[in-house]
Amino acid sequence: GANVNIKTNNQDEETPLHIVARLGVPELVALYMEQGAQIDALNAYMETPLACAAYWALHYKDQIYSPDHHLICRMLLDYKAEVNTRDEDFKSPLHKAAWNCDHVLLHMLLEAGAEANIMDVNGCAPLQYIIKVTSVRPAAQPDICYPRIYPLQFHKVLQACHSNPRAVEVVVNTYEHIKSTSKWKAAIPNDVFERHKDFYDSLFTVCSNSPRSLMHLCRCAIRAILSERCHRSVPLLSIPLSMKKYLLLEPEGIIY
Structure with missing residues (x-):
C-alpha cells in the first residue's frame, strides 16, 4: 500500500516516477505507471517526468545519448503524457531535447504534437538552442536536427x-x-x-x-x-x- 505519488522531502520534491525517469530505468517506469503514478506530476521546478527524461537523455560527461531515456520518453508519450508542459523557466520537453541536440527525441516529441515555436523565459524557441549548442555536442547529428x-x-x-x-x-x-x-x-x-x-x-x-x-x-x-x-x-x-x-x-x- 505504498503511495507511489509521494514526493521526496527535499528541495527537488520529486515523485518516484520523476526519479526513475531521470535515472533512466524503464522497467520501474512501467511498474510505477501500473501502480497508478501520476504521469504529469510536477517537481519543485515544475518539471514532469517526461521533461526530466528528455533532459537527462544526454550523459554530459561522456556526451553519449541514452537509449533507456529515449525508451522512457516513448513509454511516457504512449501513456499520454502532456508533451507541451512548461517548467519554471517556461521550457518544454522540446526545449530540453533541443539543448541536448538530441535528434531522436526532437523527432519523437514533434510527432507527438510538440509546439516547435514555443518560447521560454529567455524568449528562445527550441531551434535557437540547437544552433547555440551544436559546437559542443560532438555526438549530435545537427544535419537532422534543424527544422x-x-x-x-x-x-x-x-x-x-x-x-x-x-x-x-x-x-x-x-x-x-x-x-x-x-x-x-x-x-x-x-x-x-x-x-x-x-x-x-x-x-x-x-x-x-x-x-x-x-x-x-x-x-x-x-x-x-x-x-x-x-x-x-x-x-x-x-x-x-x-x-x-x-x-x-x-x-x-x-x-x-
Missing part, C-alpha cells in the same frame, strides 16, 4: 554550423528557394570557405536569383503534403532507395 527557420535569420545557421556543411545543406533544402544576403558570406570564415569550397560555391550559386530545379520543387511539394508524417511515410513508399533519401533530405555534399 526550417525564417529566411532572414539563416545567417545564424551559418554562424553556428559553417564547419558542418551537412547541416547547412539540410536547412537550405527545406526551402523551395532562399536567396543569399551579405550576412551569409560574413558568417563563414575564409579558411572554412576554402576547406569546403565546392559546397559553398554550390550554395551561393543555387541561392541566387535563379529558381531551383523542378526535381527539388517536386520534393518540396511532396514533403509539404506529407507534413509531419514525412519521416514515417517516405520509407514506406514503393520508390528507389535513392529517391527516399532525396525526399528525406539526406545530405549529398553539394546543392543543386
Whole structure:
C-alpha cells in the first residue's frame, strides 16, 4: 500500500516516477505507471517526468545519448503524457531535447504534437538552442536536427554550423528557394570557405536569383503534403532507395 505519488522531502520534491525517469530505468517506469503514478506530476521546478527524461537523455560527461531515456520518453508519450508542459523557466520537453541536440527525441516529441515555436523565459524557441549548442555536442547529428527557420535569420545557421556543411545543406533544402544576403558570406570564415569550397560555391550559386530545379520543387511539394508524417511515410513508399533519401533530405555534399 505504498503511495507511489509521494514526493521526496527535499528541495527537488520529486515523485518516484520523476526519479526513475531521470535515472533512466524503464522497467520501474512501467511498474510505477501500473501502480497508478501520476504521469504529469510536477517537481519543485515544475518539471514532469517526461521533461526530466528528455533532459537527462544526454550523459554530459561522456556526451553519449541514452537509449533507456529515449525508451522512457516513448513509454511516457504512449501513456499520454502532456508533451507541451512548461517548467519554471517556461521550457518544454522540446526545449530540453533541443539543448541536448538530441535528434531522436526532437523527432519523437514533434510527432507527438510538440509546439516547435514555443518560447521560454529567455524568449528562445527550441531551434535557437540547437544552433547555440551544436559546437559542443560532438555526438549530435545537427544535419537532422534543424527544422526550417525564417529566411532572414539563416545567417545564424551559418554562424553556428559553417564547419558542418551537412547541416547547412539540410536547412537550405527545406526551402523551395532562399536567396543569399551579405550576412551569409560574413558568417563563414575564409579558411572554412576554402576547406569546403565546392559546397559553398554550390550554395551561393543555387541561392541566387535563379529558381531551383523542378526535381527539388517536386520534393518540396511532396514533403509539404506529407507534413509531419514525412519521416514515417517516405520509407514506406514503393520508390528507389535513392529517391527516399532525396525526399528525406539526406545530405549529398553539394546543392543543386
